[in-house]
Amino acid sequence: MPQRSTTSQPPGGSGASAIEVRRSSRRRRTVSAYREGDRTVVLIPARMSKAEEQRWITVMLDKLAAQESKRVLGDAELAERAEQLSHQYFDGRARPGSVRWVTNQNTRWGSCTPAEGSIRLSHRLQGMPDYVVDYVLCHELAHLLVPGHGPDFWRLLDAYPRTERARGYLEGVVAAERLPYLPEAREE
Secondary structure, eight states: OEEEESSOOOOTTOOOEEEEEEEESSSOOOOEEEEETTTEEEEEEOOHHHHHHHHHHHHHHHHHHHHOOOOOOOOOHHHHHHHHHHHHTTOOOOOOEEEEEEESOOOOOOETTTTTTEEEEEGGGGGOOHHHHHHHHHHHHHHHHHHHHSHHHHHHTTTTTTTTHHHHHHHHHHHHHHHHHHHHHHHO
């Protein structure tokens, strides 16, 4: 019988109202998660430390969020989302002339041309959690107000509360892309 523990609030906030962690002595290496009603169930090995458990909960919540946000915003919806974010975090001062997805940005997540008021997001963001796409939009919106990456820019971007988490997610994606491909080991 697995050992269970329940956390009432997910770290960093998510759509689920509770997290149930199920530890199993039969589970050796794998961690998995799924939604069950209004809670998230995370399955982990029994020997895992509390610190590892918390790290894996965050990882699995991000994975589930990415799977659930596979719905891709079109350019019109993306522009509408940028307008909402501008009002929410920049008092509506950042007003892009255009916001669209592009397929020619493989080394950047987004770009902005302040003189034209155009924002372009890499298609590689499609399917990532909403808070990550929102962060990149906020980053580019902030460039409409402050062109460089100086202290004024970062102070402005601090208005978006999930900046650090989104940056960490994107750094993880970049790091994972640099890893050699290894087929997943399966226990028999």
